[in-house]
Each structure stands twice: as C-alpha cells, then as structure tokens.
Amino acid sequence: MLPNRMNLNRSTEEQLKKLKQFTGITPNVSARIAFFRSIESDFRYRGQEAKLDGSLILDKFTWLGETNEVTELMLKMYYPELDSKAYQQAWAAHVEDGIASLRNHKQLSCISEAITL
Numbered sequence: 001m002l003p004n005r006m007n008l009n010r011s012t013e014e015q016l017k018k019l020k021q022f023t024g025i026t027p028n029v030s031a032r033i034a035f036f037r038s039i040e041s042d043f044r045y046r047g048q049e050a051k052l053d054g055s056l057i058l059d060k061f062t063w064l065g066e067t068n069e070v071t072e073l074m075l076k077m078y079y080p081e082l083d084s085k086a087y088q089q090a091w092a093a094h095v096e097d098g099i100a101s102l103r104n105h106k107q108l109s110c111i112s113e114a115i116t117l
Contacts, residue, residue: 001072002060002087012096013054019102027056032067034098035091039074043097045090052092 007013008031016027016034025033064071075087082090 001076001084002064002091003084004059005057006060006063006088006091007052007054007057008092008095009050009052010054012092012099013056015099016056019099028058028063028065030099030102031063031095032065032071034095034102035071036067036098037101038094038098039078041097041101043094045079045093047086048093049089050092050096052088 008016013027016030019025019030020027023030061068071091072087075082075090079087079090
C-alpha cells in the first residue's frame, strides 16, 4: 500500500531533526508518534498534495517499524479510495500535523508527559 521509499516535506523533516537534537528521539520514531497523535486528534487528510522534498528518504519499514501494519490499516480505514502515492501524502500530512504538538518539547520527559495525557 505505502511505497517502499518514503519522505516528508522539508519543514517537517527539519522539525523532526530538531526534536532529535533536544530529546534524542530519532526522526523515524518521532514520526511514528506524530502520526498517531494526529490520528488521535481527528485530523483528516483532505487530498491536498504537498511537496515531499525532504532529503531523508527511508524505506517504509524504517519509517514505520513495528507500527507498519497498524499504520497502513489506519490509512486504509480512513482513506479507502486512495492509491499508493496518495497514501504517502496522507501519511506525510498526518506526521506534519502531529509533529506540531511535539516540536516545542526540549526534553524526553516532557514528550512522555504530553503523549500520556
């Protein structure tokens, strides 16, 4: 469903990298957290195509890890009509939306508190 190689837009990627500097959480793990934060917040992708111009191009198993199947099932459930390219756009939009709630945290303990609330 999702393509084997995926990337995000440059702005989101930079936010993930800054979060890594402050907290030590790698971009792929923080992208997973951001995706599910976005899902929980009821954000929905509306088909707006974003320029996925980030330089961090990883395979989907690195981006998604053990959440691979759940992530793809969530995307299929919310967006049953999309194709592979559009699923990547939806995933990237959710990561962008979710990182907004995490990007200002400077410590791992602050992120831990934020995601358990």
